[in-house]
Amino acid sequence: MALLEAANICMQFGGLRAVDNFNLEINEHELVGLIGPNGAGKTTVFNMLTGVYIPTEGDIKIDGQSVVGKKPYEIVQAGAARTFQNIRLFKDLTVLDNIKIAFHHELNYSTLEGIFRLPRYWADEKRAQEACLAFLAIFDMEDYAYTMAKNLPYGKQRKLEIARALATKPKILMLDEPAAGMNPQETHELMETIQLIRDKFDIAILLIEHDMHLVMGVCERIVVLDYGRIIAKGTPDETRNNPDVIRVYLGE
Amino acid sequence: MILFLQQIINGLSVGSIYALIALGYTMVYGIIKLINFAHGEIMMAGAYFAFLVGVHLGLPFFAVLIISMIGAAVLGVFIEFIAYKPLRKAPRISALITAIGVSFFLQNLALVIFKAEPKIMPNLIVKRPVNIGSLQIGTVTLATLALSIGFMIILDVFVKRTKPGKAMRAVSEDKDAALLMGINVNRTISITFAIGSALGAVAGVLFGVMYTQVYPTMGVMPGLKAFVAAVLGGIGLIPGAVLGGFVIGMVETITKAYLSSQWSDAIVFGLLIIVLLIKPTGILGKNEKEKV
Amino acid sequence: MDKKVIKNYIINIAAIFAVYAVLKGLIYAGVITRYHQGIIVFILINVILATSLNLAVGFLGQLTLGHAGFMAVGAYVSAITAVALNANFNLPKIVVLLISLTLAAIVSALTGVAIGIPALRLRGDYLAIITLGFGEVIRVIINNIKVTGGAQGFTGIPKLSTLDNVFWITVLAVAFLYTLTHSRQGRAILSIREDEIAAEAVGVKTTSFKVMGFAIAAGLAGIGGGLYAHYIAFLDPNTFNFMRSVEILIIVVLGGMGSLTGSIVAAIVLTIMPEALRSFNELRLLLYALILVVMMIFKPSGLFGTEEFSWQGIYDRYKTRKNALHNREKKV
Numbered sequence: 001m002a003l004l005e006a007a008n009i010c011m012q013f014g015g016l017r018a019v020d021n022f023n024l025e026i027n028e029h030e031l032v033g034l035i036g037p038n039g040a041g042k043t044t045v046f047n048m049l050t051g052v053y054i055p056t057e058g059d060i061k062i063d064g065q066s067v068v069g070k071k072p073y074e075i076v077q078a079g080a081a082r083t084f085q086n087i088r089l090f091k092d093l094t095v096l097d098n099i100k101i102a103f104h105h106e107l108n109y110s111t112l113e114g115i116f117r118l119p120r121y122w123a124d125e126k127r128a129q130e131a132c133l134a135f136l137a138i139f140d141m142e143d144y145a146y147t148m149a150k151n152l153p154y155g156k157q158r159k160l161e162i163a164r165a166l167a168t169k170p171k172i173l174m175l176d177e178p179a180a181g182m183n184p185q186e187t188h189e190l191m192e193t194i195q196l197i198r199d200k201f202d203i204a205i206l207l208i209e210h211d212m213h214l215v216m217g218v219c220e221r222i223v224v225l226d227y228g229r230i231i232a233k234g235t236p237d238e239t240r241n242n243p244d245v246i247r248v249y250l251g252e
Numbered sequence: 253m254i255l256f257l258q259q260i261i262n263g264l265s266v267g268s269i270y271a272l273i274a275l276g277y278t279m280v281y282g283i284i285k286l287i288n289f290a291h292g293e294i295m296m297a298g299a300y301f302a303f304l305v306g307v308h309l310g311l312p313f314f315a316v317l318i319i320s321m322i323g324a325a326v327l328g329v330f331i332e333f334i335a336y337k338p339l340r341k342a343p344r345i346s347a348l349i350t351a352i353g354v355s356f357f358l359q360n361l362a363l364v365i366f367k368a369e370p371k372i373m374p375n376l377i378v379k380r381p382v383n384i385g386s387l388q389i390g391t392v393t394l395a396t397l398a399l400s401i402g403f404m405i406i407l408d409v410f411v412k413r414t415k416p417g418k419a420m421r422a423v424s425e426d427k428d429a430a431l432l433m434g435i436n437v438n439r440t441i442s443i444t445f446a447i448g449s450a451l452g453a454v455a456g457v458l459f460g461v462m463y464t465q466v467y468p469t470m471g472v473m474p475g476l477k478a479f480v481a482a483v484l485g486g487i488g489l490i491p492g493a494v495l496g497g498f499v500i501g502m503v504e505t506i507t508k509a510y511l512s513s514q515w516s517d518a519i520v521f522g523l524l525i526i527v528l529l530i531k532p533t534g535i536l537g538k539n540e541k542e543k544v
Numbered sequence: 545m546d547k548k549v550i551k552n553y554i555i556n557i558a559a560i561f562a563v564y565a566v567l568k569g570l571i572y573a574g575v576i577t578r579y580h581q582g583i584i585v586f587i588l589i590n591v592i593l594a595t596s597l598n599l600a601v602g603f604l605g606q607l608t609l610g611h612a613g614f615m616a617v618g619a620y621v622s623a624i625t626a627v628a629l630n631a632n633f634n635l636p637k638i639v640v641l642l643i644s645l646t647l648a649a650i651v652s653a654l655t656g657v658a659i660g661i662p663a664l665r666l667r668g669d670y671l672a673i674i675t676l677g678f679g680e681v682i683r684v685i686i687n688n689i690k691v692t693g694g695a696q697g698f699t700g701i702p703k704l705s706t707l708d709n710v711f712w713i714t715v716l717a718v719a720f721l722y723t724l725t726h727s728r729q730g731r732a733i734l735s736i737r738e739d740e741i742a743a744e745a746v747g748v749k750t751t752s753f754k755v756m757g758f759a760i761a762a763g764l765a766g767i768g769g770g771l772y773a774h775y776i777a778f779l780d781p782n783t784f785n786f787m788r789s790v791e792i793l794i795i796v797v798l799g800g801m802g803s804l805t806g807s808i809v810a811a812i813v814l815t816i817m818p819e820a821l822r823s824f825n826e827l828r829l830l831l832y833a834l835i836l837v838v839m840m841i842f843k844p845s846g847l848f849g850t851e852e853f854s855w856q857g858i859y860d861r862y863k864t865r866k867n868a869l870h871n872r873e874k875k876v
Contacts, residue, residue, distance in 0.1 A: 044686065084742070084745070090734070090739060091739075097731060104747060104748060115720055115722070121727065156600075338841045362824065443782055521681050528673070528674045
């Protein structure tokens with residue numbers, strides 16, 4: 001059984017069919033890229049998969065469990081975490097707090113235990129502190145733990161956003177144009193981060209991207225979207241040579 | 253039936269005053285996203301200007317009205333320049349608190365200058381009933397309706413047909429894009445304040461004439477109701493303010509006449525709550541979803 | 545628990561006792577008169593109202609303009625309860641006060657939940673306006689029903705609030721807010737202020753936390769209202785109008801949204817200011833308004849921004865400065 005299964009999902013905005021009969025299966029530990037020209041409906045697919053939009057038709061299953069109509073936070077609990085095209089960090093909080101918020105579900109003390117500072121508060125907070133610092137260390141960001149998220153350089157902000165998504169312990173990570181606005185150096189760093197995730201975490205990744213170099217470099221399988229429809233599927237080499245893809249990207 | 257029709261006309265006339273004030277709220281909100289809490293006080297200032305000119309110079313109604321409009325427009329532009337302009341890049345809530353501060357300031361300034369007891373507004377419009385069929389309507393009510401509707405038409409033409417009007421719409425749509433198109437944003441904002449304040453002054457003069465009183469806190473309740481009207485219709489939208497004003501005036505007059513005058517405020521605010529819950533951006537407002 | 549944390553707790557608790565001791569000493573010495581005591585009680589009540597509103601506006605990021613409505617609910621519930629208790633039982637004053645305040649907090653918090661569930665779906669200015677509407681509706685209802693005494697006001701409320709019990713209740717309320725905002729729930733609340741969509745995307749149940757924060761703010765406002773009722777012994781529904789909500793909001797914004805200590809300092813300054821300006825007679829409110837506008841223009845993020853005042857912070861700053869000086873000397 002696939003980890004993520006989207007079956008014939010459609011999204012209709014008034015008279016516009018933004019996504020039409022989209023099908024996708026992602027297996028465990030797979031890295032799939034979703035590409036397509038501007039306005040092809042990539043982000044709409046993403047928003048459906050993560051519960052921001054409810055598909056007008058079709059079904060989405062994560063780990064065998066249907067998530068259509070679930071709230072975004074329920075989808076996180078089901079095992080899918082995401083990042084955003086325009087980075088969404090908790091800007092006025094520290095890097096460590098950004099991670100701790102995503103770590104929320106691992107802490108068990110109740111509101112009253114927290115307010116009255118009962119033993120479980122101390123125990124849980126200590127565990128969270130250590131776990132989150134260790135987590136930052138994986139991404140080589142422990143030096144930034146007490147920096148305000150807004151003061152990080154751009155590339156590091158992106159990295160933090162990915163780390164934060166991973167802190168929710170997802171089974172699948174969805175990255176929405178992570179290389180957008182990055183210079184080649186930062187993109188290179190991003191590729192390393194993605195490789196790091198592949199090595200250290202046992203999860204699947206769905207990647208939306210414009211940057212062909214990045215997609216072809218890291219993805220195992222690629223889905224090409226145009227005008228809301230899938231026009232090609234296959235390995236990077238297959239898609240690279242697919243005439244439809246060439247037509248869409250380069251024109252006739 | 254006759255009584256009911258008369259109440260409808262009263263409602264329309266009260267509503268037209270709310271609509272005039274609501275236009276000021278909505279235009280300012282549309283252009284700088286600020287709830288200008290001092291707008292009720294601009295209306296009060298307009299009424300005091302009319303009172304001063306009416307008593308001391310004894311000019312005819314239209315002259316008084318125009319002087320009061322000019323006075324309020326200057327005041328509005330001045331306030332924007334002194335208090336709001338420095339805060340354009342600050343958190344919006346700071347600008348909101350500043351607007352509240354300006355409102356306090358104007359109220360207390362009027363209190364210091366004119367003292368708390370109400371001044372009697374001179375009879376700028378000859379008060380007598382006019383018979384239309386079997387309906388009896390006061391001249392003030394008729395004048396209020398006619399003037400308000402007249403000014404609304406002028407505003408509509410101004411906003412749609414003239415260059416500064418188009419600039420106003422452009423700035424409220426997208427300030428940065430307007431700037432790139434060579435529109436003088438600062439001047440456009442000043443023009444918006446001037447027009448909004450002048451319309452507020454018209455409302456103040458009519459309100460003063462209708463109730464024959466002028467006092468420092470006279471802008472508070474009409475200001476709040478007009479603000480509710482602007483939100484009800486869809487804040488930032490000129491037709492929304494007019495619609496909201498008439499709806500609030502109507503609902504208020506009808507509940508006062510047929511249900512209960514004590515509960516009329518609760519019904520007005522209750523209506524606002526219900527509309528916002530059903531349509532969070534007001535009756536004519538468009539739903540804008542944040543882009544993810 | 546780490547030693548630094550314990551040290552901080554001890555310092556803060558000691559500071560609170562020191563303030564209390566100084567107050568008592570000054571009262572004993574006659575420096576603080578009865579009139580001053582009244583002002584201090586109002587400052588403390590404003591501290592409760594402002595810090596609780598800060599939870600909703602500064603920490604949760606939801607601008608609300610109906611805080612006086614919750615204060616009114618608390619004031620009336622507490623007054624009615626105390627009158628009923630005194631009529632039927634012979635309980636010590638402090639017990640009557642505590643029962644009344646507990647009930648006031650519960651009813652206000654429930655009102656907060658009832659209003660919050662529909663209203664919190666709206667954002668920004670629209671939320672502000674709908675809460676303003678709810679606040680006004682509450683006021684009109686109180687004005688027109690029998691149990692509250694209607695527009696004539698509610699008289700004969702037992703005078704149960706004293707400087708001592710108001711002081712300690714305020715301390716507890718602020719401590720409660722501090723520990724709440726510095727827990728996992730507090731972080732979830734902050735994440736909603738920062739970015740609601742992102743908060744949801746990392747698994748924060750935004751709706752429940754919004755309603756929770758809103759309800760706690762309302763409950764504490766209810767306690768503030770109760771203390772007010774039992775101090776002034778008479779309630780006029782029109783004291784709880786929209787302007788009262790605005791006054792509380794001004795304290796929050798001026799102190800700094802997201803700073804509890806900022807709210808405390810601003811509550812002190814803004815409660816004393818009109819009194820201190822008394823010699824200017826009718827000019828005092830004019831000056832008050834002018835100061836408000838000037839402060840906003842020059843310090844739009846408030847006195848404290850989102851920072852909290854702490855002894856440790858001062859000590860750290862002093863130390864870095866000293867080290868810097870030291871290093872510079874070394875270089876020379």
